[in-house]
Amino acid sequence: MDMMIRRYKHLLIAAFSVFCVLFTNLSFSQEHTQNDTTTNHTEAKHNDDNVDVNALIMEHIQDDYSWHLWGHTSISLPVILYSDKGFEVFSSHHLVNDEHESVVYQGKNSYKNFEGSIKVVNTDGSINEEETAKVWDFSITKNVASLLISVTLLLVIFISVGGAYKKRGVTTAPKGLQSFMEPVILFVRDTVAKPNIGHHYRKFMPFLLTIFFLVLVNNFLGLIPIFPGGANLSGNIAFTMILAVLVFIVTNVNGTKDYWGHIFWMPGMHWTMKLFLAPIELIGVFTKPISLMIRLFANITAGHILVLSLICLIFIFKSIYASAVAVPFAVFIGVIECLVAFLQAFIFTLLSAMYIGMSTAKHHHDESHH
Secondary structure, three states, X not given: XXXXXXXXXXXXXXXXXXXXXXXHHOOOOOEOOOOOOOHHHHHHHHHOOOOOHHHHHHHHHOEOOEEEEEOOEEEEOEEEEEEOOEEXXXXXXXXXXXXXXXXXXXXXXXXXXXXXXXXXXXXOOOEOHHHHOOOEEOOOOHHHHHHHHHHHHHHXXXXXXXXXXXXXXXXXXXXXXXXXXXXXXXXXXXXXXXXXXXXXXHHHHHHHHHXXXXXXXXXXXXXXXXXXXXXXXXXXXXXXXXHHHHHHHHHHHOOOHHHHHHHHOOOOOOHHHHHHHHHHHHHHHHHHHHXXXXXXXXXXXXXXXXXXXXXXXXXXXXXXXXXXXXXXXXXXXXXXXXXXXXXXXXXXXXHHHHHHHHHHOOOOOOOOOO
């Protein structure tokens, strides 16, 4: 166990670097600020008594250049841009005014936040598509900040647990945080890794533990409505895609000759069927990580949307009595979301172990000659 913890600690440090670099390089244009895109739209909302429920929900589940705390109080996060004019670093506070309306920031270019994506604008306020295409956005958005918080939290937990094993040894009964983490680690080992990978499961335990705890911690942080929670990281397609890509790489890099043989030239089949099945099996190599990516993203996002939709019933019916129905249902769904947060981490890790197990298993077939 001591060796496993030490190996896991080192992998977490590597994961910290990989995720930070890859995640910040993905420009999916999902960043969304708390303000509306134009002053006219803001005025229209104030003049109209109706609440834009769709905008309210999307504001809470999408990424942001600042971290909203309460009311008009937010934590301004650093905006990091790179273009042919070099790097620019400034606070996201410069992209909004006191009325929380999007404004132009004059740096090496003129920047404005359009529906969660920073773009270069001309003097008349129109988007300069040519210059915008040259800008690389490495900003520390709310999701990136949440990722850094979760990874730091995991590092602190497992370094302290590893230190406890070094101090007390593996034969001494665990105490404190160590006693809480050990059953969870053994659960992943005995329920996920061993049955699906086999006798060589130890090689992949650090990876599976990293996947499990990273997804689990971020799922639960997303359910906490106040800082440092509230970020919808597991509901961000960029985050789930990176996890799926890592599973894809680990699975196929460790694939045996039998694994690739079953994909390109399935044994025991007539050659005509092999020609037919090979493309299907090859497509399956890519659809497996895609299903991992979409399953986690869709389930977590759907849960957040459902809870927010129930709360918004109060504003839709414009009655305090609607809260008598909306709030209890929202609390019930919130409890279900706690279960879903664990299940999605477990299912993601379980399927990852199954894919790895299939790629590393050795089969013994007698090739039929037809």
